[in-house]
Every structure is written in C-alpha cells, then in structure tokens.
Amino acid sequence: MLSTSEENYLKAIYKIGQMNAGHPVLTNTISAELGTTAASVTDMVKKLADKKFLTHEKYYGVILSKEGQKTALDLLRRHRLWETFLHNNLGFGWEEVHELAEQLEHIQSKKLTDRLDAFLGHPKFDPHGDPIPNEQGSFTYRNQITLNSIQEVGKKLIMIAVKNQDVDFLKYLNNIQLKPGAVLEIISIGEYDRSYKIRINQKEETVLTFEVAHEIIIKP
Amino acid sequence: MLSTSEENYLKAIYKIGQMNAGHPVLTNTISAELGTTAASVTDMVKKLADKKFLTHEKYYGVILSKEGQKTALDLLRRHRLWETFLHNNLGFGWEEVHELAEQLEHIQSKKLTDRLDAFLGHPKFDPHGDPIPNEQGSFTYRNQITLNSIQEVGKKLIMIAVKNQDVDFLKYLNNIQLKPGAVLEIISIGEYDRSYKIRINQKEETVLTFEVAHEIIIKP
DNA sequence: AAATAAATTTAGATTTGTCTAAAATATATG
DNA sequence: CATATATTTTAGACAAATCTAAATTTATTT
Structure with a gap:
C-alpha cells in the first residue's frame, strides 16, 4: 500500500x-x-x-515502470471521478474541485472507485474536459489543439478542455462563460499580439490574449 | 489544522x-x-x-474541552454523512461503510460537509440508525433501549439502530433481515439463557442470544 | 501500613518525509 | 579545455507519531 x-x-x-x-x-x-x-x-x-x-x-x-504508470493512471482516474462528483452532484465550481479531489483521490479502495464511476454513469471527461481513465487505465486520447493554433477568421470551434487548472484562471473563464462545450467563433485575430476576438455561444464577445488562447483546447 | x-x-x-x-x-x-x-x-x-x-x-x-467536543461532533457528522452516501448512493452494505468513512471523514472542508449533507437531503440518521449531528453539533437524542430490556412476550417493536458495528456481526444481521426499520415481534423468551425468539417483518423467525439482543436498539 | 500489582508517565529509539549544507557530477562558457 | 555554473546526490538533522523498557505514581491486598 x-x-x-x-x-x-x-x-x-x-x-x-x-x-x-x-x-x-x-x-x-x-x-x-x-x-x-x-x-x-x-x-x-x-x-x-x-x-x-x-x-x-x-x-x-x-x-x-509499467507498474508506476498503472498506479499513476489509477490516481488520475480517482482524481477526475471525484472532480466530476463534486461538480455534477455537489454543485462545486470547476475552480474548486481540484483541491478537494487532491485529498479524495488518496482513498485506496477499488470498490469505491468503481462504484463512484458507476454512480456517475461512467463519465468519459471531467469538468475541465480532461479524459477519465477507465478501470484498465485506457482513456479517450484527443488531439491537443489549442485555440492559438487556429488562424482562420470566421471559423466556428467547440471548446473541449482547458489545460491550466489555476483557480483564478478558471474563475476568469467562468466570468466570460467559457467552459467545455461552449461554441466559439473567431471574429478577428490581433496582428501584432496574436490576441483573439471571439464570440461565445452566439452571444458574448471577448478578446483573449495569446496566452489565454494557448490554454484553450478546441475541436476544429 | x-x-x-x-x-x-x-x-x-x-x-x-x-x-x-x-x-x-x-x-x-x-x-x-x-x-x-x-x-x-x-x-x-x-x-x-x-x-x-x-x-x-x-x-x-x-x-x-468545549472545543474538543465540538471537533469530535464535527468528525462524527462527517463520518455518518459519508456512511449515508456510501450506503444510499453507492450501494455499499452497512457492514462496509464504516471503514471507508474512517478515511473520508478526515477531509477537512466545511463546504464539502455541508454540500454533502444537502445532497443527501439532511439525513437525521446513518445506515446503522445512529443520529447525525447537524452543522451546530446538535442531534436527535434517543432512548437507548435495547431488546434485552423487554420482557413482554407478544410485544411488537421497531428496530431503530444497532450498537455494535463489527463487520461480521452486521453480516449476521443482514442474513436474518434485521436492520433499522424492521418490525419485530417477541414470540418467546428463553427462561435460563434469556434468548429471544422473534418474528421479523411478519415473516422470518429467529432466535437471538442475549448478547445479540443487547446490541439491538428498539422503539417499544 | 507495607508489599504487591496495576496504571501511567518518562526516556530513549525508530520510521517517514522532509529540510539545509556540503560534496559530487554534469553542463556551459570564456 | 579548463573553469565557472547548475544540477543532483549525500550526509546529517528535525518533527510527527509511534514503539519498548524503565521509572513513577496510584490502587489493591494481605
């Protein structure tokens, strides 16, 4: 143990x-x-x-080693399942769940993990859009395309995850309604600073700095 | 902390x-x-x-001290809320929940405790029938009348809790369908060994030793 | 009430996970 | 390429929580 x-x-x-x-x-x-x-x-x-x-x-x-990887993946599984529970069932914001999951993940009970997984309906992604490893440690790989790599104005994209889990950063994303699942349309791209002017869910318009765009994982 | x-x-x-x-x-x-x-x-x-x-x-x-009591009651609250979650939502048997709750109770987050409490619908009792302290540390006191104190044959009683939390003992109670809420009728009382022959939920009949009867908290 | 037994505390050691400071090794630079 | 710089490891120390064995205090018994 x-x-x-x-x-x-x-x-x-x-x-x-x-x-x-x-x-x-x-x-x-x-x-x-x-x-x-x-x-x-x-x-x-x-x-x-x-x-x-x-x-x-x-x-x-x-x-x-293989064993080390397996253990790490199991931890990741536990962490992301607890994050999902805290967000979906207890109503915690995505900026709050990481810290609590850091503690909950260390409870070592395979049965607890599997029951929690079933209770949540075998979710494939956590509230940040990160994939949840299954019992065998395999999970849905995805291309890690970030917003900053897109250069076509007018393009519509779907946000699928965020790389940075910093509490203040996530609070900022909350404020502008940017979370996994959001539809974003590129209105214009700043020529010198490579900032992104975007429309979110056909409603709000915002300007994202290059640094922020670099943290937003999207599906083209 | x-x-x-x-x-x-x-x-x-x-x-x-x-x-x-x-x-x-x-x-x-x-x-x-x-x-x-x-x-x-x-x-x-x-x-x-x-x-x-x-x-x-x-x-x-x-x-x-007052502070020590308050802390202990908060721990008891956390423990019994987690037991309730594990039993009601994750489908664990009452003989399994104690050990896991021993670990979960040490996660120190007032917000987590209160959210869990709300999620569970502010339960007053845990799966063993023990009262759950509220945010202020107060809980529903109850008389601790155990089955062995009842001497009237034919009396109908409702089981409300169990004192002993030993895993094997709880498994035994599972086997004979004896859990909080069960209706028991005293059929006869052993003269020398003070054992109890009872009917459970108008169905099964069993003989309980004096020692077992001493662990069963009932409402007369 | 003195002797014996039981309970409690103290003293010193151990394990885990951490630290600082010094030594060893690797990398970069003039 | 020799020397300065950065990185990593070793050596030794510390705090937390535990233990064993010895010393102390309280309780019991004859």
Whole structure:
C-alpha cells in the first residue's frame, strides 16, 4: 500500500512525463512540481525505485515502470471521478474541485472507485474536459489543439478542455462563460499580439490574449 | 489544522466519554480503543492539551474541552454523512461503510460537509440508525433501549439502530433481515439463557442470544 | 501500613518525509 | 579545455507519531 506522499510523487512524475514524452524526468522538475527540495526528491525516488515503480539513473533522471504508470493512471482516474462528483452532484465550481479531489483521490479502495464511476454513469471527461481513465487505465486520447493554433477568421470551434487548472484562471473563464462545450467563433485575430476576438455561444464577445488562447483546447 | 491522528484521538476520547459520562477518560481505555500503546496516548494527550482540546491531569485522566467536543461532533457528522452516501448512493452494505468513512471523514472542508449533507437531503440518521449531528453539533437524542430490556412476550417493536458495528456481526444481521426499520415481534423468551425468539417483518423467525439482543436498539 | 500489582508517565529509539549544507557530477562558457 | 555554473546526490538533522523498557505514581491486598 502506497503512502499519500508516494502517490503524489508518482502522479507528478507521470504528469511531467506526459508533457515531454521520451525524455527522462529530472529531479528539479519534480521538486518544482511538488514544491519540495531536490534532496527530498532524490530520497523518495530511491524508495520508489526499490519498490519497482520506476527506474532511476543517477544524475540522469527517472522513468516510470509499467507498474508506476498503472498506479499513476489509477490516481488520475480517482482524481477526475471525484472532480466530476463534486461538480455534477455537489454543485462545486470547476475552480474548486481540484483541491478537494487532491485529498479524495488518496482513498485506496477499488470498490469505491468503481462504484463512484458507476454512480456517475461512467463519465468519459471531467469538468475541465480532461479524459477519465477507465478501470484498465485506457482513456479517450484527443488531439491537443489549442485555440492559438487556429488562424482562420470566421471559423466556428467547440471548446473541449482547458489545460491550466489555476483557480483564478478558471474563475476568469467562468466570468466570460467559457467552459467545455461552449461554441466559439473567431471574429478577428490581433496582428501584432496574436490576441483573439471571439464570440461565445452566439452571444458574448471577448478578446483573449495569446496566452489565454494557448490554454484553450478546441475541436476544429 | 488537526492531523488525522489528532482527530482520531479526539473521536476516541469523545466516544469513551459518552459511554461513561462524568468520569475522566483513562489512558489505557484510549489506547485500547485506538490499538496504540499507553505511552503514545500520553504523548498525544499532552499535545492536545497544549492545543486546548482537552484537560489532562497526570495519573487521573482526560476531559474534553468545549472545543474538543465540538471537533469530535464535527468528525462524527462527517463520518455518518459519508456512511449515508456510501450506503444510499453507492450501494455499499452497512457492514462496509464504516471503514471507508474512517478515511473520508478526515477531509477537512466545511463546504464539502455541508454540500454533502444537502445532497443527501439532511439525513437525521446513518445506515446503522445512529443520529447525525447537524452543522451546530446538535442531534436527535434517543432512548437507548435495547431488546434485552423487554420482557413482554407478544410485544411488537421497531428496530431503530444497532450498537455494535463489527463487520461480521452486521453480516449476521443482514442474513436474518434485521436492520433499522424492521418490525419485530417477541414470540418467546428463553427462561435460563434469556434468548429471544422473534418474528421479523411478519415473516422470518429467529432466535437471538442475549448478547445479540443487547446490541439491538428498539422503539417499544 | 507495607508489599504487591496495576496504571501511567518518562526516556530513549525508530520510521517517514522532509529540510539545509556540503560534496559530487554534469553542463556551459570564456 | 579548463573553469565557472547548475544540477543532483549525500550526509546529517528535525518533527510527527509511534514503539519498548524503565521509572513513577496510584490502587489493591494481605
């Protein structure tokens, strides 16, 4: 049985690994992700290597084993199921669910996870639009096309997810009615700052900075 | 913010205090309840006394402060709300919910607790028939009349709760259809062993030992 | 009331997860 | 390519929660 701390390390390593696949995950990247020191990471990584959740080559980096990946995916599953419950059933805003799910995800009971999944109707995506791994750890891959990659004015798009989960950022998106499922139409694109003037759900008009557009995952 | 361990000690001390009210709670009683050693209890009790959750007089015992009681009641509230959710919404048997609720109760979020309470429809009792404290910590007191105190053959009673939460004991009650809400009629009472022959819900007949009868809380 | 037993506390050790500071290794730069 | 810089690891320390064993206090018994 893994400790909460061990689980958090596996989750962080998995997340970083997804962002730049193929490369080993570096000590400092992990410590930055978790807000700990490099020394703590080295210690924990040794322990997780002993337990066969990953391989660690000194001064080089870390790579998750099959078992490590499976565990990380199970955590992701638990996290996103709880987020869905908190949002759909308890009425929490999408900016509130992450922090609570961070705690709920550490309750280790396969039966609880599966029952929750069934109760929610086997959802495929969480409130941020992120895919929820199933019992076997597989999930609906999707192209990660962000709004900033679209250059055609007049094009209509559907928002399917958001990359950044920062509370204030999500509150801002709430304010402008931008959430997964929203229909957006590009009215114009700023020539110099690459900002996006868009219409949301055939109603509100807003200007998004390039940085914001970079966080919005869309379906063309 | 209290640690999980501190919370467990407060809960145990509250529980023991309820069982023999007016008396100080003893070190060995706490260590037995939690499965720790007396030395560990002394250490933790000192810490909780520093934090004003209780008073500790050496070699005499421990008494919860107002703050300590409030915290214990909040824990009880969280525990019993989660038990209700697991039973009513996720379909867990009453013999399974305790262990999971032991973990879920430690998630400290007043908003989560209150939202869960509202989602469940502000339940007054958990699946074992135990009262759920409200936001202010007050709950429906009830007489704790157990089946073994009834001596009249032919009397019809309603089961409202069970004292013992042991998994195997609850499984046994499941088998004979005995759960809160069940109607029981006393057919006969054993003269020497004080066992109870009863009819449950106008259907099944069973013999309960005195020990079992002592765990069944009823409404006359 | 002295001796014995039981309960409680203290003292010192252990495990987990963390830290700082120093040493070792790798990377970048003049 | 030798040196400066950045990264990582090691060594040693600490807080939390626990333990065992010894010392202390309270309760019981003869």
